[in-house]
Amino acid sequence: xxxxxxxxxxxxxxxxxxxxxxxxxxxxxxxxxxxxxxxxxxxxxxxxxxxxxxxxxxxxxxxxxxxxxxxxxxxxxxxxxxxxxxxxxxxxxxxxxxxxxxxxxxxxxxxxxxxxxxxxxxxxxxxxxxxxxxxxxxxxxxxxxxxxxxxxxxxxxxxxxxxxxxxxxxxxxxxxxxxxxxxxxxxxxxxxxxxxxxxxxxxxxxxxxxxxxxxxxxxxxxxxxxxxxxxxxxxxxxxxxxxxxxxxxxxxxxxxxxxxxxxxxxxxxxxxxxxxxxxxxxxxxxxxxxxxxxxxxxxxxxxxxxxxxxxxxxxxxxxxxxxxxxxxxxxxxxxxxxxxxxxxxxxxxxxxxxxxxxxxxxxxxxxxxxxxxxxxxxxxxxxxxxxxxxxxxxxxxxxxxxxxxxxxxxxxxxxxxxxxxxxxxxxxxxxxxxxxxxxxxxxxxxxxxxxxxxxxxxxxxxxxxxxxxxxxxxxxxxxx
Amino acid sequence: xxxxxxxxxxxxxxxxxxxxxxxxxxxxxxxxxxxxxxxxxxxxxxxxxxxxxxxxxxxxxxxxxxxxxxxxxxxxxxxxxxxxxxxxxxxxxxxxxxxxxxxxxxxxxxxxxxxxxxxxxxxxxxxxxxxxxxxxxxxxxxxxxxxxxxxxxxxxxxxxxxxxxxxxxxxxxxxxxxxxxxxxxxxxxxxxxxxxxxxxxxxxxxxxxxxxxxxxxxxxxxxxxxxxxxxxxxxxxxxxxxxxxxxxxxxxxxxxxxxxxxxxxxxxxxxxxxxxxxxxxxxxxxxxxxxxxxxxxxxxxxxxxxxxxxxxxxxxxxxxxxxxxxxxxxxxxxxxxxxxxxxxxxxxxxxxxxxxxxxxxxxxxxxxxxxxxxxxxxxxxxxxxxxxxxxxxxxxxxxxxxxxxxxxxxxxxxxxxxxxxxxxxxxxxxxxxxxxxxxxxxxxx
Numbered sequence: 071x072x073x074x075x076x077x078x079x080x081x082x083x084x085x086x087x088x089x090x091x092x093x094x095x096x097x098x099x100x101x102x103x104x105x106x107x108x109x110x111x112x113x114x115x116x117x118x119x120x121x122x123x124x125x126x127x128x129x130x131x132x133x134x135x136x137x138x139x140x141x142x143x144x145x146x147x148x149x150x151x152x153x154x155x156x157x158x159x160x161x162x163x164x165x166x167x168x169x170x171x172x173x174x175x176x177x178x179x180x181x182x183x184x185x186x187x188x189x190x191x192x193x194x195x196x197x198x199x200x201x202x203x204x205x206x207x208x209x210x211x212x213x214x215x216x217x218x219x220x221x222x223x224x225x226x227x228x229x230x231x232x233x234x235x236x237x238x239x240x241x242x243x244x245x246x247x248x249x250x251x252x253x254x255x256x257x258x259x260x261x262x263x264x265x266x267x268x269x270x271x272x273x274x275x276x277x278x279x280x281x282x283x284x285x286x287x288x289x290x291x292x293x294x295x296x297x298x299x300x301x302x303x304x305x306x307x308x309x310x311x312x313x314x315x316x317x318x319x320x321x322x323x324x325x326x327x328x329x330x331x332x333x334x335x336x337x338x339x340x341x342x343x344x345x346x347x348x349x350x351x352x353x354x355x356x357x358x359x360x361x362x363x364x365x366x367x368x369x370x371x372x373x374x375x376x377x378x379x380x381x382x383x384x385x386x387x388x389x390x391x392x393x394x395x396x397x398x399x400x401x402x403x404x405x406x407x408x409x410x411x412x413x414x415x416x417x418x419x420x421x422x423x424x425x426x427x428x429x430x431x432x433x434x435x436x437x438x439x440x441x442x443x444x445x446x447x448x449x450x451x452x453x454x455x456x457x458x459x460x461x462x463x464x465x466x467x468x469x470x471x472x473x474x475x476x477x478x479x480x481x482x483x484x485x486x487x488x489x490x491x492x493x494x495x496x497x498x499x500x501x502x503x504x505x506x507x508x509x510x511x512x513x514x515x516x517x518x519x520x521x522x523x524x525x526x527x528x529x530x531x532x533x534x535x536x537x538x539x540x541x542x543x544x545x546x547x548x549x550x
Numbered sequence: 551x552x553x554x555x556x557x558x559x560x561x562x563x564x565x566x567x568x569x570x571x572x573x574x575x576x577x578x579x580x581x582x583x584x585x586x587x588x589x590x591x592x593x594x595x596x597x598x599x600x601x602x603x604x605x606x607x608x609x610x611x612x613x614x615x616x617x618x619x620x621x622x623x624x625x626x627x628x629x630x631x632x633x634x635x636x637x638x639x640x641x642x643x644x645x646x647x648x649x650x651x652x653x654x655x656x657x658x659x660x661x662x663x664x665x666x667x668x669x670x671x672x673x674x675x676x677x678x679x680x681x682x683x684x685x686x687x688x689x690x691x692x693x694x695x696x697x698x699x700x701x702x703x704x705x706x707x708x709x710x711x712x713x714x715x716x717x718x719x720x721x722x723x724x725x726x727x728x729x730x731x732x733x734x735x736x737x738x739x740x741x742x743x744x745x746x747x748x749x750x751x752x753x754x755x756x757x758x759x760x761x762x763x764x765x766x767x768x769x770x771x772x773x774x775x776x777x778x779x780x781x782x783x784x785x786x787x788x789x790x791x792x793x794x795x796x797x798x799x800x801x802x803x804x805x806x807x808x809x810x811x812x813x814x815x816x817x818x819x820x821x822x823x824x825x826x827x828x829x830x831x832x833x834x835x836x837x838x839x840x841x842x843x844x845x846x847x848x849x850x851x852x853x854x855x856x857x858x859x860x861x862x863x864x865x866x867x868x869x870x871x872x873x874x875x876x877x878x879x880x881x882x883x884x885x886x887x888x889x890x891x892x893x894x895x896x897x898x899x900x901x902x903x904x905x906x907x908x909x910x911x912x913x914x915x916x917x918x919x920x921x922x923x924x925x926x927x928x929x930x931x932x933x934x935x936x937x938x939x940x941x942x943x944x945x946x947x948x949x950x951x952x953x954x955x956x957x958x959x960x961x962x963x964x965x966x967x968x969x970x971x972x973x974x975x976x977x978x979x980x981x982x983x984x985x986x987x988x989x990x991x992x993x994x995x
Contacts, residue, residue, distance in 0.1 A: 477599065481716075483696075525597075
C-alpha cells in the first residue's frame, strides 16, 4: 500500500513539473516597447521590416530585379482565360548585408541574399577577411498588387515604405505605361523612389546616357523628381550591389507605431490537419496576413472579428473568436514576436474548421477587446465618378460610360478595410447612402470604402465614400 | 487562344445535365432546375446594376434587422434620420401615384423580374438538402463567394443564389462563351440552361484532385488547391494514387464518351471517392500544378498506368495571398496600369477629401466643378485658337519664304543676265582685241 502511495506522489510531482514547464513555455513574453525599432538586429534577423514595392511594366524586368536581389523567382499564374490576365504573386524577401572591413570597396561591399541567410556571412571578396553584417531585411511586393492597392486606396495608408520604379533602357521613355506607373506612385503617396534603368546590357553607352536624360525629363515636376536613377542589368547582375547600397543609404527607417494595439488583416487561413485524425491530435487553425500596426507576441491572447456568424432563432448572431498564438512565422523563420513588415503566419488554437479554405480572409486579428466594432449596416458619405474608368467614349454604347446615381435596392460590391462584401442600398439622401451589408465587417467610422457596380458583366468602380455612421452588431463572447 | 480545341460535342458532354444521369451513383446529390428564358434574360440584364428579382406573393425584401443588433448601443439620431427619409420617400411615391396611373417606384427605367415557379423549386431543394451549392451547366460561381455571408457558396435562401449567379464572371462564361473554345462553332449558347443545386458539403480542399485524360487514358493528376501545402498528403500520396486509379478504371473509363476529358474528384476521410465534375479539355480549365503546353506534349503512345504523373503542391515556406482574391476587386483595379487610366484615379483621390460635408459645401464643390469644366472648355477653345493662329503664322511664313525665294530667283536671273552680259561684253572685247591684233599684224606686214 505504501508503495502505491509513493508512486502516486512521484507521478503527482512529475505532473506538476510538466505543468510548470508548460506554463513557462506558454507565458506571454515581455517586450520593452521603447527598445523596439525596425532595424533591431534580433528583429531583422527573422523578419522583413521594410516594404518595397516594385512598379513598372512586366516586360521591363520586375521579376528579374527581385530575383537578382533576393534569389527568389516570383511565380506567374495564368488566370481564367476569359479575362486573360496574367497575375503574379510578387512577394519575396531579401536580406541586405555590408562588409565590416573598411578596406572593402563600395559598392561591392553590399551584398544581398535570401531571407533564410544567417545574420553574418564571411565576405566573398578574395582575401578580404571581413564579415558581411545584416543591415536590412526587405519585403518586396509587386505593385500595384491588388491587396496593396485596395488597402492603400481605401485606407489611405502607405503600406509601402519605398518603391523601385522600373524603366527599360531599350525602350523610349516615357511610355504610356510609365505615366500610369508614376500615377500609381502618387496614389500610394510614395516619397522614397529609386528609379532603376534596366536592361543596360542591351544598349550602347551613348544610348544609355541619352535615355538617362529622357528619364530625368520625364520625372521633372512629378513626385519622383530628383529620385536617384541607377542603371542596371538585372539579368546579368550588374550594379545590383549599387541598388543594395541605395536601399541601405537612401531609404529612411520607416516610422512604425509599435505601441498601437495590434491589427492584422487576414489574407489566408487553413486547416492543416489530416481528415479523420483524432481530436487529441488536432492542431489549431493557421492564419496569415499583414500586420498593419502594433506587435503580436507568441502565446498572447487574440480575438478575431467578425467572428463566427450563426443563425440562431431567426436572428443572425456574431460570436467572437478568441484564441492564443501558438506559433509565429515570417517566411521560414520562427518568431517570438512580430512587427509590421511582410506577411506573418500565425498558428492558433482556433477550431480548425473555422479556418478552412480561407474562411477568415478579410477578418481582423488583434488583442481581445481592442478591435473595432462589427457593422451590419453602414451610412456613407459618397462621391461618384462621372464616368467609368478606362472606358473611352468610342467604346460601347452611349449609356455605358456614364455612372448613374445610386439606386435603392441595388446590390453593390463594397470594399471596406481590406475586405469585400455585397451591400444593398437601403436608402439614399443627397450624398449620403445607407447600405445593408450581406457580410459583417469589422470597421469604424471614418474608414473609407470603394463602391462598385455590376455593369456589362464586370464589377466596375463607380465611386468612393467614407463611413459616417452605422448599425453595430452585438458580439457575443464565447471562449474557444 | 492556343489548343487543345474541343469540339462542340465535347463541350456539350461536359454540361451537367448531360453527364450526371450516367454518373449519378458516384456523384454528390443534386437537383436540376430548368431555367426559363426569362430567367436567362434576368441574368444577362445588368444595364443599371445588380438587382434581385421581386419576391413572389408581394413579400418585400427587408435588408435590415436580420442581424442581432446591440440595442443598448444604438445611434438614435441615425435611426430617426433614416426613418424620416423613408417617410419622405413614401409621400413622394403617393403623390406620384396620384398624378400618374402607373406605379413606378424608381425614377429610372428598370425591368422587374419575378420567378415564382423557379423560386418554389429552389425552396424545395433547400428544404430537402438543408443548404445548397449552386452552379449552372458548366460552372459554379466560385469567384463570387465574397458576396455570401458565410464566405463560401453555402446558400440557404433563393436570394443567396440569385446574388452569386448575377455577380460571377464564371457564370458569364456559361451564358456566353462556352462555345468560343471550339475552332468552329454553330452556336453561342446551349439550348437549355439549368440551375443545379447540389447538397452543400463542407468539403476539405486538400482532399480534392483533378484528373486529366487523353484518348480515354488517365495520365495526369493534380492536387486541386495548388496554393497550399499539406504535410499529411505526402504520406497519403501512394494510397490516394491507388484509390484514384481504381475509381477511374471502374467508374469513368469508357463511360464518358469524349476521348479527352478532365474530371474532379473528392476523397472522403473514409477513402470513398465522389465525382464532383467533368471539365472541358481546353485551356479554359485550369491545369493547376501542370502547364497546358506540358499536357499537350505528353505522348501517350507508350503510356502505361505507372506513368501517370501525380503532383501535390510543393512545400513553399512563406504565406502568400490566394489568387482567387483577385475577384474581390473591381475590374478596373485588376487591369490597373494596363487599361485603366490611373491619372483619373489620382485626380479623384486628390480631389476627394472625404470629410463629412454640408449640403452647401457640396453645392460649392459642384459649382466649382462646373467652373472647372467651363474653364477647360475655354482652354480648349483657346488652344484651338492658338493652333489656328499658329497655322496662320506658318502659312504666312511660308508665303514669306516663297517671296524670298522668288526674289532670290529673280536676283539670280538678273545676276545670270548680268553675268552673261558681262561675258558677252568680255567676249566682244576679246574679239575686238583679236581684231585689233590681227589688224596690227596686218599693218606690220
